[in-house]
Amino acid sequence: xxxxxxxxxxxxxxPLIPLHIGGLDVSYTNASLFMTIxxxxxxxxxxxxxxxxxLVPGRWQSVAxxxxxxxxxxxxxxxxxxxxxxxxxxxxxxxFVLFSNFLGLIPYSFTVTSQIIVxxxxxxxxxxxxxxxxFIKHGAHFLRLFVPEGVPMVLLLLxxxxxxxxxxxxxxxxxxxxxxxMLAGHTMLAIFGGFxxxxxxxxxxxxxxxxxxxxxxxxxxxLQAYVFAILTCLYLRDALHLH
Amino acid sequence: xxxxxxxMIGAGLACIALVGAGVGIGNVFSSLISAVAxxxxxxxxxxxFAFLGFALAEATGLFGLAIAFxxxxxx
Numbered sequence: 001x002x003x004x005x006x007x008x009x010x011x012x013x014x015p016l017i018p019l020h021i022g023g024l025d026v027s028y029t030n031a032s033l034f035m036t037i038x039x040x041x042x043x044x045x046x047x048x049x050x051x052x053x054x055l056v057p058g059r060w061q062s063v064a065x066x067x068x069x070x071x072x073x074x075x076x077x078x079x080x081x082x083x084x085x086x087x088x089x090x091x092x093x094x095x096f097v098l099f100s101n102f103l104g105l106i107p108y109s110f111t112v113t114s115q116i117i118v119x120x121x122x123x124x125x126x127x128x129x130x131x132x133x134x135f136i137k138h139g140a141h142f143l144r145l146f147v148p149e150g151v152p153m154v155l156l157l158l159x160x161x162x163x164x165x166x167x168x169x170x171x172x173x174x175x176x177x178x179x180x181x182m183l184a185g186h187t188m189l190a191i192f193g194g195f196x197x198x199x200x201x202x203x204x205x206x207x208x209x210x211x212x213x214x215x216x217x218x219x220x221x222x223l224q225a226y227v228f229a230i231l232t233c234l235y236l237r238d239a240l241h242l243h
Numbered sequence: 244x245x246x247x248x249x250x251m252i253g254a255g256l257a258c259i260a261l262v263g264a265g266v267g268i269g270n271v272f273s274s275l276i277s278a279v280a281x282x283x284x285x286x287x288x289x290x291x292f293a294f295l296g297f298a299l300a301e302a303t304g305l306f307g308l309a310i311a312f313x314x315x316x317x318x
Contacts, residue, residue, distance in 0.1 A: 008316050177302035180309040187312065227298040230291075 007190035011114055011183070030110045031118070038099040038112065067095065071229065078233035082240050089129070090236075093122065094229035097178065101221035104182065105214070113224075114182035116175065123175035126232050134239030145242050174231060181224050185217040250314055257311035264304020271296040 015027035049064035057065055071091045075083055079090075097113060104111025112118050134142040146163040147156065189210055196206040275293040279286045 008312075173302070176306060176309065177298070180302065180305035183312065184305050184308050223294060223298050227295060227302075230295055 007187045007194065010110075010186060010190055013115070031112055031115060034100065034103055034110045034112050035118075038096060038103055041103075042095045042099055071095075074226075074230055075233050078230055079236045080241055083233070083236055086133075086236055090229055090232055093126070093232060094225055097122070097228050098222065098225035101182065101225055102218075104186065105217060105221060111182050111186055113178055114186060116179045119175040119179045120171070122228075123171040123178075126174065126235065127171035130232075130235045130239045133236070134242075137240060138242065142239070142242070145238060170235060174228065178224050178228055181220055185213070185220055188213055189217070250318065253314040254311040257307050257314060260307020260310075261304045263307075264301050267300030267303065268297055271300055 013029050013031050015025075015029050016033060017028040019026050019028065045060065045067075046064050049060035052058070052061065054061060068091070071094050072087060075087045075090050079086065100112040103109055104114065134145070138144075146160050146167065148159065148163070151159060192206040192210045192213065196203040196210070199206065271293055275289060278289050
């Protein structure tokens with residue numbers, strides 16, 4: 001008796017409104033829907049939350065202000081001074097990843113950040129942006145990033161290729177970290193849910209495990225958004241200050 | 244050996260990478276606990292690094308898990 005498990009069905013992207021422009025499939029999919037929901041929720045929180053602009057903030061205004069301060073503090077501490085113009089970008093990244101991760105925890109929803117193409121697009125934007133910022137600010141001197149100070153020439157021959165490799169692997173680790181965390185979490189939930197469906201009275205055990213894993217997934221959702229944002233700040237600091 | 248069996252074995256082997264994740268995460272939080280025990284006032288400064296370290300250590304293990312899923316369900 002084989003266990004009919006399809007834990008990866010939840011990641012299927014389905015077109016909701018089929019659209020074809022030229023030869024390209026630009027359908028409005030369930031992924032697009034949840035991205036739209038995330039953006040609408042973020043905008044609602046920030047715009048409606050701070051509309052009254054009270055000096056002593058109410059609940060929603062507090063939440064909006066706290067999220068702003070959290071990211072502003074993170075950019076200030078980790079990206080150094082000179083990174084203030086990039087705060088809106090980091091804030092957008094953080095809020096989008098956070099809301100997408102949390103929306104995915106709702107049963108029967110779709111986790112946008114569990115698609116490698118979405119996380120890779122975000123990570124590629126960060127990597128290309130940070131590299132361009134580095135070249136604009138320092139010119140060709142930016143390549144000094146790969147040559148640590150005070151290292152003897154012999155070691156440099158080994159060290160510089162390693163530094164270059166670890167620089168170029170950044171977009172991949174950044175995207176795969178978020179993608180793998182979301183994929184693993186949701187797949188585990190689906191697998192244990194499948195066990196519960198097929199075991200009868202003992203189903204209490206997989207369900208209890210699922211509850212614990214869901215709690216872990218809430219932590220992971222927030223943590224992965226934080227890690228994505230803070231690594232963006234650190235890469236920005238590398239590009240702006242070259243060490 | 245047929246493909247389905249090879250996939251199972253491959254996925255099982257790929258999951259050995261999670262040992263590294265376990266050791267790494269244990270290390271990070273053990274250092275956090277030691278640091279806060281020595282100097283409780285430093286907790287607010289040290290804790291963000293602990294969470295960053297935890298996420299990076301877990302990510303490395305999850306790269307292995309992602310390969311396991313890739314082997315099982317994509318190939």
